[in-house]
Amino acid sequence: MAKMIKKNYLLAPGPTPVPVDVLLEGAKDTIHHRTPQFKKIFEDAVNGTKEVFRTRNDLFILASSGTGAMEMAVANIVNPGEKLIVCSVGKFGERWVELAKTFGAEIVLVERDYGDFYTPEMVERALDENPDAVAVLTTLSETSTGTVMDIEGISKVVKKAGKLIAVDGISGLVAERLLTDDWGLDIVVSGSQKGFMLPPGLAFISFSKEAIEKSKNVSSTSFYFNLKKYLKDPIPWTPAVNLIYQQSLAVKMLLEEGMENVWARHELMGKATREAIKAMGLELFSKRPGNVLTSVKVPEGVDGGKIVSIMRDEYGVTIAGGQGSMKGNIFRIAHLGYMSDYDVIIALTSLEKVLRRLGFKVEYGTGARVAMEIFEKEGA
Protein backbone atom coordinates (compact mmCIF):
# COMPACT_ATOMS: atom_id res chain seq x y z
CA MET A 1 0.00 0.00 0.00
CA ALA A 2 1.48 3.30 -1.06
CA LYS A 3 1.27 6.34 1.11
CA MET A 4 0.95 9.79 -0.36
CA ILE A 5 3.27 12.60 0.56
CA LYS A 6 1.54 15.64 2.00
CA LYS A 7 1.65 18.77 -0.11
CA ASN A 8 0.21 21.96 1.30
CA TYR A 9 -2.67 23.77 -0.34
CA LEU A 10 -3.72 27.02 1.32
CA LEU A 11 -7.39 27.49 0.40
CA ALA A 12 -8.46 29.70 3.32
CA PRO A 13 -9.70 33.30 3.12
CA GLY A 14 -6.39 34.69 4.31
CA PRO A 15 -3.54 34.17 4.35
CA THR A 16 -3.74 33.02 0.74
CA PRO A 17 -1.10 31.48 -1.55
CA VAL A 18 1.76 33.72 -2.68
CA PRO A 19 3.23 33.23 -6.18
CA VAL A 20 6.86 32.07 -6.15
CA ASP A 21 8.00 35.18 -8.05
CA VAL A 22 6.47 37.36 -5.34
CA LEU A 23 8.12 35.28 -2.60
CA LEU A 24 11.49 35.66 -4.32
CA GLU A 25 11.03 39.40 -4.73
CA GLY A 26 10.97 39.63 -0.94
CA ALA A 27 14.37 37.93 -0.74
CA LYS A 28 16.12 40.90 -2.41
CA ASP A 29 18.57 42.97 -0.46
CA THR A 30 16.93 45.26 2.08
CA ILE A 31 17.77 48.83 1.18
CA HIS A 32 17.47 52.02 3.20
CA HIS A 33 14.02 53.54 3.02
CA ARG A 34 15.20 57.18 2.82
CA THR A 35 16.76 56.76 -0.62
CA PRO A 36 15.67 57.67 -4.15
CA GLN A 37 15.91 53.95 -5.00
CA PHE A 38 13.34 52.97 -2.40
CA LYS A 39 11.18 56.01 -3.12
CA LYS A 40 10.75 54.80 -6.71
CA ILE A 41 9.71 51.29 -5.62
CA PHE A 42 7.34 52.76 -3.03
CA GLU A 43 5.70 55.04 -5.58
CA ASP A 44 5.23 52.12 -7.97
CA ALA A 45 3.56 50.15 -5.20
CA VAL A 46 1.27 53.06 -4.26
CA ASN A 47 0.33 53.87 -7.86
CA GLY A 48 -0.34 50.24 -8.75
CA THR A 49 -2.45 49.76 -5.64
CA LYS A 50 -4.46 52.89 -6.49
CA GLU A 51 -5.27 51.30 -9.85
CA VAL A 52 -6.45 48.14 -8.12
CA PHE A 53 -8.60 50.35 -5.84
CA ARG A 54 -9.79 52.26 -8.93
CA THR A 55 -8.98 55.55 -7.24
CA ARG A 56 -7.05 58.77 -7.57
CA ASN A 57 -7.52 59.50 -3.88
CA ASP A 58 -4.59 59.56 -1.48
CA LEU A 59 -3.62 55.99 -0.60
CA PHE A 60 -1.32 54.94 2.20
CA ILE A 61 0.53 51.71 2.85
CA LEU A 62 0.71 50.76 6.51
CA ALA A 63 3.01 48.32 8.24
CA SER A 64 0.15 46.56 10.00
CA SER A 65 -2.42 43.90 9.33
CA GLY A 66 -5.74 44.97 7.81
CA THR A 67 -7.20 45.88 11.19
CA GLY A 68 -4.65 48.70 11.45
CA ALA A 69 -6.23 50.36 8.42
CA MET A 70 -9.70 49.93 9.97
CA GLU A 71 -8.37 51.61 13.10
CA MET A 72 -6.87 54.44 11.05
CA ALA A 73 -10.23 54.99 9.34
CA VAL A 74 -12.16 55.35 12.59
CA ALA A 75 -9.44 57.22 14.50
CA ASN A 76 -9.35 60.01 11.92
CA ILE A 77 -13.00 60.69 11.09
CA VAL A 78 -14.82 60.66 14.40
CA ASN A 79 -14.52 62.71 17.59
CA PRO A 80 -15.70 61.20 20.87
CA GLY A 81 -19.47 61.64 21.11
CA GLU A 82 -20.03 61.93 17.35
CA LYS A 83 -22.36 59.46 15.73
CA LEU A 84 -21.42 56.60 13.40
CA ILE A 85 -23.80 54.29 11.58
CA VAL A 86 -22.15 50.89 11.81
CA CYS A 87 -23.38 48.02 9.64
CA SER A 88 -22.71 44.50 10.81
CA VAL A 89 -23.61 40.98 9.69
CA GLY A 90 -20.68 39.08 11.13
CA LYS A 91 -17.38 39.07 12.93
CA PHE A 92 -15.78 41.81 10.88
CA GLY A 93 -18.77 44.12 11.10
CA GLU A 94 -18.44 43.60 14.84
CA ARG A 95 -14.84 44.73 14.57
CA TRP A 96 -16.08 48.09 13.21
CA VAL A 97 -18.40 48.28 16.22
CA GLU A 98 -15.55 47.61 18.65
CA LEU A 99 -13.37 50.22 16.96
CA ALA A 100 -16.16 52.80 17.01
CA LYS A 101 -16.55 52.11 20.74
CA THR A 102 -12.81 52.35 21.32
CA PHE A 103 -12.75 55.84 19.82
CA GLY A 104 -15.77 56.99 21.80
CA ALA A 105 -18.29 57.27 18.97
CA GLU A 106 -22.01 57.04 19.54
CA ILE A 107 -23.10 53.97 17.58
CA VAL A 108 -26.21 53.43 15.49
CA LEU A 109 -26.26 49.77 14.58
CA VAL A 110 -27.62 48.36 11.33
CA GLU A 111 -27.45 44.70 12.17
CA ARG A 112 -28.64 41.42 10.73
CA ASP A 113 -27.97 37.80 11.64
CA TYR A 114 -24.85 36.00 10.48
CA GLY A 115 -25.39 34.82 6.90
CA ASP A 116 -27.79 37.68 6.16
CA PHE A 117 -26.95 41.04 4.55
CA TYR A 118 -27.93 44.68 4.83
CA THR A 119 -29.41 46.72 2.00
CA PRO A 120 -29.29 50.33 0.75
CA GLU A 121 -32.86 50.74 2.08
CA MET A 122 -31.83 49.75 5.63
CA VAL A 123 -28.92 52.18 5.56
CA GLU A 124 -31.15 54.92 4.13
CA ARG A 125 -33.59 54.47 7.01
CA ALA A 126 -30.77 54.76 9.54
CA LEU A 127 -29.56 57.92 7.80
CA ASP A 128 -33.07 59.43 7.82
CA GLU A 129 -33.42 58.71 11.53
CA ASN A 130 -29.93 60.01 12.33
CA PRO A 131 -29.26 63.18 10.35
CA ASP A 132 -26.44 64.01 12.78
CA ALA A 133 -24.39 60.90 11.89
CA VAL A 134 -20.98 61.70 10.40
CA ALA A 135 -20.24 58.46 8.57
CA VAL A 136 -21.37 54.94 7.70
CA LEU A 137 -19.05 51.95 8.23
CA THR A 138 -19.60 48.99 5.90
CA THR A 139 -18.01 45.72 4.77
CA LEU A 140 -17.67 44.66 1.14
CA SER A 141 -17.25 40.96 1.90
CA GLU A 142 -18.06 39.69 5.40
CA THR A 143 -15.44 36.97 5.56
CA SER A 144 -16.92 35.17 8.56
CA THR A 145 -20.00 34.24 6.51
CA GLY A 146 -18.98 34.71 2.86
CA THR A 147 -21.59 37.42 2.33
CA VAL A 148 -21.16 40.32 -0.10
CA MET A 149 -22.89 43.66 0.34
CA ASP A 150 -24.24 45.99 -2.36
CA ILE A 151 -21.69 48.72 -1.66
CA GLU A 152 -22.52 50.64 -4.84
CA GLY A 153 -26.17 50.90 -3.82
CA ILE A 154 -25.33 51.70 -0.20
CA SER A 155 -22.90 54.41 -1.25
CA LYS A 156 -25.62 56.09 -3.33
CA VAL A 157 -27.86 56.60 -0.30
CA VAL A 158 -24.93 57.70 1.87
CA LYS A 159 -23.84 60.27 -0.73
CA LYS A 160 -27.44 61.50 -1.10
CA ALA A 161 -27.43 62.19 2.64
CA GLY A 162 -24.07 63.97 2.30
CA LYS A 163 -22.24 61.64 4.68
CA LEU A 164 -18.96 59.77 4.54
CA ILE A 165 -18.77 56.06 3.76
CA ALA A 166 -15.96 53.72 4.81
CA VAL A 167 -15.65 50.24 3.33
CA ASP A 168 -13.78 47.29 4.80
CA GLY A 169 -12.52 45.69 1.60
CA ILE A 170 -9.89 43.60 3.33
CA SER A 171 -11.05 40.29 1.87
CA GLY A 172 -13.36 41.72 -0.78
CA LEU A 173 -10.98 43.84 -2.79
CA VAL A 174 -9.56 42.10 -5.88
CA ALA A 175 -12.15 39.28 -5.67
CA GLU A 176 -15.18 41.57 -5.97
CA ARG A 177 -15.63 44.51 -8.30
CA LEU A 178 -15.17 47.72 -6.35
CA LEU A 179 -14.83 51.14 -7.98
CA THR A 180 -13.68 53.57 -5.28
CA ASP A 181 -14.00 56.79 -7.27
CA ASP A 182 -17.00 55.93 -9.47
CA TRP A 183 -18.96 54.85 -6.40
CA GLY A 184 -17.82 57.82 -4.31
CA LEU A 185 -16.26 55.75 -1.53
CA ASP A 186 -14.54 58.02 1.01
CA ILE A 187 -12.42 55.44 2.78
CA VAL A 188 -11.52 51.99 1.49
CA VAL A 189 -9.27 49.66 3.45
CA SER A 190 -7.62 46.41 2.45
CA GLY A 191 -4.83 44.10 3.52
CA SER A 192 -2.00 42.22 1.87
CA GLN A 193 -2.78 38.59 2.72
CA LYS A 194 -6.18 38.20 1.05
CA GLY A 195 -6.76 39.07 -2.61
CA PHE A 196 -3.42 40.78 -3.17
CA MET A 197 -1.38 37.53 -3.30
CA LEU A 198 1.03 38.84 -0.66
CA PRO A 199 2.19 37.56 2.71
CA PRO A 200 0.55 39.10 5.80
CA GLY A 201 1.94 42.39 7.11
CA LEU A 202 0.63 45.30 5.03
CA ALA A 203 -2.60 47.30 5.05
CA PHE A 204 -3.81 49.81 2.47
CA ILE A 205 -6.16 52.74 2.98
CA SER A 206 -7.52 55.45 0.68
CA PHE A 207 -9.06 58.77 1.77
CA SER A 208 -11.26 61.05 -0.36
CA LYS A 209 -10.91 64.83 -0.17
CA GLU A 210 -14.09 64.96 1.93
CA ALA A 211 -12.70 62.41 4.39
CA ILE A 212 -9.46 64.37 4.65
CA GLU A 213 -11.46 67.58 5.23
CA LYS A 214 -13.37 65.89 8.06
CA SER A 215 -10.15 64.54 9.59
CA LYS A 216 -8.87 68.10 10.01
CA ASN A 217 -11.56 68.66 12.64
CA VAL A 218 -10.85 65.43 14.42
CA SER A 219 -8.45 65.40 17.33
CA SER A 220 -7.11 61.96 16.38
CA THR A 221 -6.23 59.95 19.44
CA SER A 222 -3.91 57.67 17.50
CA PHE A 223 -0.23 58.43 17.11
CA TYR A 224 0.89 55.68 14.70
CA PHE A 225 -2.23 56.00 12.51
CA ASN A 226 -2.61 59.77 12.60
CA LEU A 227 -3.62 60.83 9.07
CA LYS A 228 -2.06 64.28 9.49
CA LYS A 229 1.35 62.65 9.78
CA TYR A 230 0.81 60.55 6.63
CA LEU A 231 -0.36 63.61 4.68
CA LYS A 232 2.85 65.38 5.59
CA ASP A 233 4.98 62.33 4.70
CA PRO A 234 3.48 59.11 3.31
CA ILE A 235 6.38 57.22 4.93
CA PRO A 236 6.22 58.63 8.45
CA TRP A 237 7.96 55.61 9.97
CA THR A 238 10.15 52.77 8.73
CA PRO A 239 8.08 50.96 6.09
CA ALA A 240 8.05 47.17 5.59
CA VAL A 241 10.70 47.52 2.87
CA ASN A 242 10.80 43.95 1.55
CA LEU A 243 7.03 43.53 1.65
CA ILE A 244 6.77 46.65 -0.47
CA TYR A 245 9.06 45.13 -3.10
CA GLN A 246 6.61 42.25 -3.13
CA GLN A 247 3.59 44.52 -3.29
CA SER A 248 5.01 46.44 -6.21
CA LEU A 249 5.33 43.16 -8.15
CA ALA A 250 2.00 41.68 -7.03
CA VAL A 251 -0.05 44.69 -8.13
CA LYS A 252 1.85 44.72 -11.41
CA MET A 253 0.78 41.09 -11.93
CA LEU A 254 -2.83 41.92 -11.12
CA LEU A 255 -2.86 44.86 -13.51
CA GLU A 256 -1.24 42.79 -16.25
CA GLU A 257 -4.00 40.22 -15.83
CA GLY A 258 -6.41 43.18 -15.91
CA MET A 259 -8.89 43.95 -13.14
CA GLU A 260 -11.87 43.05 -15.35
CA ASN A 261 -10.41 39.59 -15.83
CA VAL A 262 -9.37 39.31 -12.18
CA TRP A 263 -12.98 39.98 -11.16
CA ALA A 264 -14.35 37.60 -13.82
CA ARG A 265 -11.93 34.86 -12.71
CA HIS A 266 -13.13 35.15 -9.12
CA GLU A 267 -16.75 35.21 -10.24
CA LEU A 268 -16.27 31.99 -12.18
CA MET A 269 -14.43 30.25 -9.32
CA GLY A 270 -17.20 31.34 -6.95
CA LYS A 271 -19.96 30.12 -9.25
CA ALA A 272 -18.28 26.76 -9.88
CA THR A 273 -17.76 26.23 -6.14
CA ARG A 274 -21.34 27.11 -5.21
CA GLU A 275 -22.85 24.87 -7.89
CA ALA A 276 -20.53 22.00 -6.98
CA ILE A 277 -21.39 22.31 -3.29
CA LYS A 278 -25.11 22.15 -4.07
CA ALA A 279 -24.59 19.15 -6.37
CA MET A 280 -22.87 17.35 -3.49
CA GLY A 281 -26.06 17.67 -1.47
CA LEU A 282 -24.69 20.40 0.79
CA GLU A 283 -26.26 23.74 1.61
CA LEU A 284 -24.80 27.23 1.24
CA PHE A 285 -24.79 29.29 4.45
CA SER A 286 -24.88 32.83 3.07
CA LYS A 287 -28.01 34.50 1.75
CA ARG A 288 -25.90 36.65 -0.60
CA PRO A 289 -22.79 34.60 -1.30
CA GLY A 290 -19.86 36.32 -2.98
CA ASN A 291 -16.76 35.34 -4.89
CA VAL A 292 -14.22 35.59 -2.07
CA LEU A 293 -15.20 32.37 -0.35
CA THR A 294 -18.05 29.91 -0.11
CA SER A 295 -19.47 29.16 3.32
CA VAL A 296 -21.17 25.80 3.67
CA LYS A 297 -23.43 24.41 6.39
CA VAL A 298 -22.01 21.36 8.12
CA PRO A 299 -24.42 18.51 7.29
CA GLU A 300 -26.41 16.82 10.06
CA GLY A 301 -24.47 14.23 12.01
CA VAL A 302 -21.04 15.35 10.78
CA ASP A 303 -18.44 16.89 13.11
CA GLY A 304 -17.64 20.26 11.50
CA GLY A 305 -14.37 20.71 13.35
CA LYS A 306 -13.14 17.37 12.00
CA ILE A 307 -13.83 18.34 8.39
CA VAL A 308 -11.35 21.20 8.70
CA SER A 309 -8.74 19.48 10.87
CA ILE A 310 -8.58 16.22 8.88
CA MET A 311 -8.34 18.08 5.57
CA ARG A 312 -5.54 20.26 6.92
CA ASP A 313 -3.55 17.83 9.06
CA GLU A 314 -3.91 14.69 6.97
CA TYR A 315 -4.57 15.85 3.41
CA GLY A 316 -2.62 19.13 3.52
CA VAL A 317 -5.63 21.15 2.35
CA THR A 318 -6.31 24.18 4.51
CA ILE A 319 -9.84 25.56 4.42
CA ALA A 320 -11.43 27.52 7.29
CA GLY A 321 -13.97 26.58 9.91
CA GLY A 322 -16.60 28.85 11.39
CA GLN A 323 -15.61 31.68 13.72
CA GLY A 324 -17.25 32.52 17.04
CA SER A 325 -20.82 31.26 17.24
CA MET A 326 -20.42 29.71 13.77
CA LYS A 327 -17.74 27.31 15.02
CA GLY A 328 -18.63 23.74 14.06
CA ASN A 329 -21.69 24.88 12.10
CA ILE A 330 -20.08 26.01 8.88
CA PHE A 331 -16.85 25.66 6.95
CA ARG A 332 -15.42 28.10 4.44
CA ILE A 333 -13.64 27.41 1.16
CA ALA A 334 -11.76 30.37 -0.31
CA HIS A 335 -11.33 31.08 -4.01
CA LEU A 336 -9.33 34.21 -3.50
CA GLY A 337 -6.14 35.76 -4.81
CA TYR A 338 -3.56 33.53 -6.46
CA MET A 339 -6.02 30.72 -7.14
CA SER A 340 -7.37 29.10 -10.23
CA ASP A 341 -9.72 26.36 -11.50
CA TYR A 342 -7.62 23.48 -10.21
CA ASP A 343 -7.49 24.96 -6.70
CA VAL A 344 -11.27 24.73 -6.69
CA ILE A 345 -11.04 21.08 -7.77
CA ILE A 346 -8.57 20.28 -4.97
CA ALA A 347 -10.91 21.81 -2.41
CA LEU A 348 -13.91 19.90 -3.75
CA THR A 349 -12.27 16.49 -4.11
CA SER A 350 -10.62 16.61 -0.71
CA LEU A 351 -13.93 17.71 0.76
CA GLU A 352 -15.61 14.67 -0.80
CA LYS A 353 -12.92 12.47 0.70
CA VAL A 354 -13.32 13.81 4.23
CA LEU A 355 -17.13 13.80 4.07
CA ARG A 356 -17.19 10.14 3.01
CA ARG A 357 -14.85 9.33 5.87
CA LEU A 358 -17.15 11.14 8.33
CA GLY A 359 -20.20 9.18 7.13
CA PHE A 360 -21.77 11.62 4.65
CA LYS A 361 -22.78 9.93 1.42
CA VAL A 362 -21.38 11.54 -1.71
CA GLU A 363 -19.98 9.99 -4.86
CA TYR A 364 -16.43 10.84 -5.79
CA GLY A 365 -16.28 13.46 -8.51
CA THR A 366 -19.77 14.83 -7.92
CA GLY A 367 -18.56 18.35 -7.14
CA ALA A 368 -15.55 18.25 -9.43
CA ARG A 369 -17.66 17.22 -12.44
CA VAL A 370 -20.09 20.10 -11.98
CA ALA A 371 -17.24 22.58 -11.48
CA MET A 372 -15.30 21.33 -14.52
CA GLU A 373 -18.41 21.55 -16.69
CA ILE A 374 -18.89 25.16 -15.61
CA PHE A 375 -15.25 26.01 -16.27
CA GLU A 376 -15.48 24.36 -19.68
CA LYS A 377 -18.71 26.14 -20.59
CA GLU A 378 -17.19 29.49 -19.67
CA GLY A 379 -14.07 28.72 -21.71
CA ALA A 380 -11.71 28.71 -18.73
Ligand SMILES: *Cc1c(COP(=O)(O)O)cnc(C)c1O
Ligand atom coordinates in the same frame (compact mmCIF):
# COMPACT_ATOMS: atom_id res chain seq x y z
C1 LIG B 1 -9.19 39.43 7.39
C2 LIG B 1 -10.19 40.49 7.58
C3 LIG B 1 -10.01 41.52 8.52
C4 LIG B 1 -8.86 41.54 9.49
O1 LIG B 1 -7.67 41.68 8.86
P1 LIG B 1 -6.30 41.40 9.65
O2 LIG B 1 -5.33 41.48 8.52
O3 LIG B 1 -6.40 40.04 10.25
O4 LIG B 1 -6.14 42.47 10.64
C5 LIG B 1 -10.96 42.51 8.61
N1 LIG B 1 -12.04 42.51 7.81
C6 LIG B 1 -12.25 41.55 6.90
C7 LIG B 1 -13.47 41.60 6.07
C8 LIG B 1 -11.33 40.51 6.76
O5 LIG B 1 -11.55 39.54 5.87
